[in-house]
Amino acid sequence: MPRLIAPGSLRRIGTFFSDSGYTREALRDTLELSELPWRKLRNLHFLLHKTQEATALHQLARIFYLGQPADEALLRQCIPGAIFGLMQDAEMLEVKGGVAKPACMVAPLENLVLVSDQITNMEVELLPDLVLLPNPTTLTVSRFMLRKRGANVFDLGTGCGPLALLLAGSAKHVLGTDINPRAIEFARFNAALNGIENVDFEVGDALAPAEGRQFDLIVANPPFFVSAERQFVFCDSPLELDGFSRMLAREAPKYLLEGGFFQMMCEWVEVKGQRWQDRLDEWFTGNGCDVFVIKGFEFGAAKYAHERLFEANPLHPERDIEIFEQRLAYYRERNVTAVHGGLMAMRRKAGSNWVRIEDIPHPPKECFGDDVVARFAGQDLAAWATDEQLLDWKPALTSRVRLRQELTARDGGWQPTMQRIDLVEGLASSLALEPPVASVVCRLDGSRSVREQAAALAAEAGADAGVAQAEVLRLVRRLGSGGFLELPATG
Ligand SMILES: C[S@@+](CC[C@H](N)C(=O)[O-])C[C@H]1O[C@@H](n2cnc3c(N)ncnc32)[C@H](O)[C@@H]1O
Known part of the structure; x- marks a missing residue:
């Protein structure tokens, strides 16, 4: 693995990657390297074809992203001698007999370049302490987290440090920890590679390194796979079933300042005879937080065992049936019928707390931390604002709201059979509307109070004033908690 050399020298290497245009967009979109070379995908010929030019970008991508050996002479043509020498000093590459081989992988993430183990080695040997590159879960958490x-x-379970180093851009200080000492070595290397100084990385188990400290923000992309065996430290839950994620949901808030947030990605099981919501209720009850859960997926036990089979058995496909059966037996013995997954944000708050769960299978592809904060503000409004406070308020829709309508031919004309409003950007939201209140929604422009809106509805629909007022209050609460209204951010 790479060796920590003088930070200034590593920074020069990092800058060379950036100056060569080594970005996620360039690798994925321009060079079309959306997949790594996996034997099972039979894609190496295509990836080599896409990185054949004698340019720094092509050659860096070939060796450090695809993990393929490169011709030393060609590489030296594309990389200045001083940088090439520093890469050798830092043991990022090994040169022998005119061939350069990578000793690590380099992946871009936003404005960072991050060194990790070469993940395709998983097809060659079992590496229980493999340090993973920023992967799809990293990307999702990075977009979800508040900056x-x-x-x-x-940042708990920092791996090679992607979340910690991204957060360092806005934070005063970041502590990144991991139980895997190799991960911490990579993370320190990456801090220097990117010239980031307001981060400390420490080896430590779970919340132990946080003892005696409190934070404004804790993030975790923990090992949450519900696995029968603890094979890989980066993904297999170290506690039975979903125990590690449960422990974090219950314990991490103790290390938050009042108003601070804990955010994680995780999975939880559904057991026979219990609703999956009941399991989460038990996680959250008494943890002193308001909780917003973005539920992303749900797999039956067999489908889940199948989906995770590659991580469970990367080397011996001929054992797939046996491993799959072992996993199914493990779930059956523990009455697990399904596994659910998603993102959780918890805000420490004294007094009564709320829990809000939304189904959002496709979270945004851009940062949506501000939307998360807005959902907290909206749910606060729905849960705590009194009717009197709301009646005097002049709500306004966000500009991201659209009305969707479905019309059915009836009685010689088109009759609306479905009306919904959707948020068309950021964190998705959708709300079904009844025709009379739909007309109220389009008038929410900040110029009239809820009381005035209710009076207008009563007059328009010929309805009782009290009933109209109750309907509009209910609507405003639902719109607020769904993110449809302009609200002051609280986070
Ligand atoms: C899914 S990886 C996430 C890495 C990185 N944060 C990211 O988002 O790409 C989970 C990380 O948690 C670490 N980990 C596993 N068990 C841990 C524990 N008990 N305490 C601290 N870290 C742990 C693993 O070594 C691994 O680096």
């Missing part, structure tokens, strides 16, 4: 200016942040 709070001046915050004190804790």
Whole structure:
């Protein structure tokens, strides 16, 4: 694995990657390297074809992204001698007999370049302490997390440091920890590679390194796979079933300042005789937080065992049936019928707390931390604002709201059979509307109070004033908690 050399020298290497245009967009969109070379995909010929030019970008991508050996002479043509020498000093590549081989993988993420183990080695040997590149779960958490200016942040299970280093851009200080000492070495290397100084990385188990400290923000992309065996430290839950994620949901808030957030991605099981919501209720009850859950997926036990089979058995496809059966037996013995997954944000708050769960299978592809904060503000409004407070308020729709209508031919004309409003950007939201209140929604422009809106509805629909008022209050609460209204951010 790479060796930590003088930070200034590593920074020069990092800058060379950036100056060569080594970005996620360039690798994925321009060079079309959307997949790595996996034997099972039989795609190596295509990836080599796409990286054949004698340019720094092509050759860096071939060796450090695809993990393929490169011709030393060609590489030296594309990489200045001083940088090539530093890469050798840092043991990022090994040169022998005119061939350069990578000793690590380099992946771009936003404005960072991050060194990790070469993941395709998983097809060659079992590496229980493999340190993973930023992967799809990293990307999702990175978009989900709040980028709070001046915050004190804790990234639990930092791996090669992607979330910690991204957060360092806005935070005052970030602590990144991992139980895997190799991960911490990579993370320190990456801090220097990217010239980031307001981060400390420490080896530590779960929340132990946070003892005696409190943070504005804790993030975790923990090992949450519900696995029968603890094979890989990066993904297999170290506690029975979903125990590790449960422990974090219950314990991490103790290390938050009042108003601070804990955000994680995780999975939880559904057991026979219990609703999956009941399991989460038990996680959250008494943890002192308001909780917003973005539920992303749900797999029956067999489908889940199948989906995770590659991680469970990367080397011996001929054992797939046996491993699959072992996993199914493990779930059956523990009455697990399904596994659910998603993102959770918890805000520490004294007093009564709320829990909101939304189904959002496709979270946005851009950062949506501000939308998460807005959902908290909206749910606060729905849960805590009194009717009197709301009646005097002049709500306004966000500009991202659209009405969707379905019309059915009836009685010689088109009759509306479905009306919904959707948020068309950011974190998705959708709300079904009854025709009379739909007309109220389009008038929410900040110029009239809820009381005035209710009076207008009563007059328009010839309805009782009290009934109209109750309907509009209910509507405003639902719109607020669904993210449809302009609200002051609280986070
Ligand atoms: C899914 S990886 C996430 C890595 C990185 N944060 C990211 O988002 O790409 C989970 C990380 O948690 C670490 N980990 C596993 N068990 C841990 C524990 N008990 N305490 C701290 N870290 C742990 C693993 O070594 C691994 O780096």
